[in-house]
Every structure is written in structure tokens, then in C-alpha cells.
Amino acid sequence: MNAHASTLDTDKLRKFKALMEGGKTLGERQAAKRKAETLATRAGLTLWQAMSKLDAPVGIVRTASPSFADIFGAMEDEEERKNPGHKARQAKERAEKEAKRRARCDALAAQYGSLEAVFEDTEIEAALREALAHLEDPANRIWGYEDYRANEPTPAMWEAIRAAVHVPTTLPELLALHRAQEALGTDRYTVDDHWTPGHWSEAWRGALEHLLDTLADPTAEGVAARIDWMLDLAKRDFSRGAERDEVVLAALKADFAILSVSVQTGQPQPQTETQRRAAVLDLLRQHFELTDREIARRTGVSPTTVGKQRRKMERSHA
Missing domain, CATH: 1.10.10 (Arc Repressor Mutant, subunit A)
Structure with missing residues (x-):
């Protein structure tokens, strides 16, 4: 038994698990997964070891403090008293949601050839998995690579990434790649809501987002793509933080200023x-x-x- 397992905050973990399974967007579900991984790591566990503890029989060890399930159940009971039929409606909504999920899974099986094929590495993922392998750091259990902490890859990672795959130099192409990866992630979560992206896939996502935030592209297409990127960010149910918002706004302002000069002078940038x-x-x-x-x-x-x-x-x- 892990000596640190007793430090696991299972109530928080249940909340993160609920968001992993029921978050409205892929970004929200991924953010919840990262928080759950951090919580598990602090307890000296892998994410799946920590999750397995939520499935352990309740009642083996009881404390005076009510569990998350107890609190949630009491809230449901109270809502039922206020609005008779609440639980039945909730059950119906869950059944309808599951039916939609199963129908979507059937469509994905037809699209990819099988549900197993949904999880196969894309050409980019396969190339990045191999190219970044020498930078793997077992101690960095959350992000996987030496000195990496999400967002912008390290210089060594950039070198490996650029040697392995084509890294776009225009914002429209970057945005298209990012949206394609997000769509693939959504498909994978639909089939298996416990799916975890590979470190190489998360590194690629971080690289694309860093470039979408910072790459100079002072063209009409570039400015439009960065605005679309900002709209994508606005649709997320979580904030990346004010500092990153300021970075992407500064890049947009700089590109727009250059584009304005080119329009006024008639000289293409x-x-x-x-x-x-x-x-x-x-x-x-x-x-x-x-x-x-x-x-x-x-x-x-x-x-x-x-x-x-x-x-x-x-x-x-x-």
C-alpha cells in the first residue's frame, strides 16, 4: 500500500472526476483531468490508482464528516421535495445523454473504421511520440518531459518537434490544426471518458496554442484567424489566466498596426x-x-x- 495514499483528497477528486465526465467542453474536461492528476501525484499515486479508490466500498472506514456523495444525495433529496419528479427528470436526461453518446459512437465507428481506430496515433502524434521520447522525464508525471510545464515547449522540445513535423508559419494553418486536434480529442472522450491524451499530444497542443498566441502574421487572414482563436478561447468554460490573454491581445494589436500601415501605404507586408x-x-x-x-x-x-x-x-x- 502506498505510504502517501492517506493524503489523497477524495472529495476534491470526485469533483474533478465529475468535471472530467460531464464538462461542457473538451478544454474543461482536460483542465479537470490535469487537476485530478496533480491531486493524485501529490498523494504518490497515478491518476488511475487514485480513481480506483473512489470505487472502493463505502462504509469500511466511516468518519463524522459527510462524504461528497452524502452531500450530493441530500441536495438531490431536497430538490425532489421542492420539485416532485426532479429525480425522474434527471434520470431521463442522463438516459437521453447516454443514448446520444451511443449514437455518436456508432457514427464514429463508421467514420474511423472501428472504435479502436479512434485512439490510433495520427501521423503527427506518431512522429512526435518518437521524436520526443529521448526527452521523457519519469519524475515529471504530469507533463512527461524534462523541464516542461505546459504551454510553451522547452527549446529542446521545439528542436525535436520542428525536426519531426511541419510547424505552420501562418495563423490560419495553425488554427486549423488546433481545431482538428480538439475535434479528435472530443471524439476520443465520447468513446471513453477516461481517455488521457499522450504527453506528446499535449506537447503538440501546447506548441500550437503558444504560436496562436504569439506568432506574427500581419495579414488580413492572419488577423482574422487570431480573432477566431480568441473567440475559441472565449467559448471555453475556464480561463487560461490574464497574462496569456494579454499576450494574445498584444500580438493582435501588433499585427493590426502593421496591417493598417500596409493598407495606408499600399505596400504589402x-x-x-x-x-x-x-x-x-x-x-x-x-x-x-x-x-x-x-x-x-x-x-x-x-x-x-x-x-x-x-x-x-x-x-x-x-
């Missing part, structure tokens, strides 16, 4: 990374006196990138 780098070099050759910030504003790159190009140009002419 560079769209790809290679084009932006070339645009930086052109401006440095023609207007070396411009500040790094001004060149960055005109070309859609960071002032740091401009500074590096400026120093390279100075060294080449030294």
Missing part, C-alpha cells in the same frame, strides 16, 4: 518567415538609421530579430 527576414535586410540596407523597433513594426518581426540582423550586417562590413 511580408508573410513568411523568410520574406520577413529579407524585408528586414532590405530596410537595413536602405535605412540603416531606423531603430530596431521601427523596422520590427514595419516587417512584423521582433526588435530582437532586427538587432541580430543589424549586428550580422555590421560584422560583415567591418
